[in-house]
Amino acid sequence: MPDEVRIAPAEVRDAPVILSMIKELAEYERLAHEVVATEDSVCESLFGAKLHAEAVIARAVSGRSGVAEKADGNEAVGFAAWFYSYSTFLSKPGLYLEDLFVRPAWRGRGIGRALLRHLARIAIERGCGRMEWSVLDWNDPAIGFYRGIGAQPMDQWTVYRLTGDALDRLAKA
Numbered sequence: 001m002p003d004e005v006r007i008a009p010a011e012v013r014d015a016p017v018i019l020s021m022i023k024e025l026a027e028y029e030r031l032a033h034e035v036v037a038t039e040d041s042v043c044e045s046l047f048g049a050k051l052h053a054e055a056v057i058a059r060a061v062s063g064r065s066g067v068a069e070k071a072d073g074n075e076a077v078g079f080a081a082w083f084y085s086y087s088t089f090l091s092k093p094g095l096y097l098e099d100l101f102v103r104p105a106w107r108g109r110g111i112g113r114a115l116l117r118h119l120a121r122i123a124i125e126r127g128c129g130r131m132e133w134s135v136l137d138w139n140d141p142a143i144g145f146y147r148g149i150g151a152q153p154m155d156q157w158t159v160y161r162l163t164g165d166a167l168d169r170l171a172k173a
Helices: 012-028 039-047 111-125 140-148 164-172
Strands: 005-009 054-060 074-087 092-102 130-133
Touching: 005 074, 005 111, 012 039, 012 054, 012 074, 012 092, 054 111, 074 111, 092 111, 111 130
Parallel strands: 092 130
Antiparallel strands: 005 054, 054 074, 074 092
């Protein structure tokens, strides 16, 4: 990991910066209109009575300034959020990376790789058989990065999603 960055589990006090980075990621992905998360919902899902996901924050420790959100004087420069899936074929849990984000001014310094390495270690420690995530097909920098660390695209699989009215209709059918 770069000497200028420390990765640690997110804490309740990080909810505002996590939400800020979620919104930054959504802007980058051209999906800002889909963000309905609030600080309260981030707190509930990551730190509430029933945890739905976990997160880590990458913080600059070199004193470089830029983005305003800081905790203990260290700038939040990236984050990763994940939850567990399950593989019947492996009969093991999997770590599903929901979001990986590094703020633009900090890209190209190994922070994304450090976040993924951190999650790979968590996956191994917790007995996961694999790590998986999705990437938008137009995001060539991310695709190149993921291939560079040895990740393989699942070209024969298509992700399907039910949300909103379609989810409600199916549940009521």
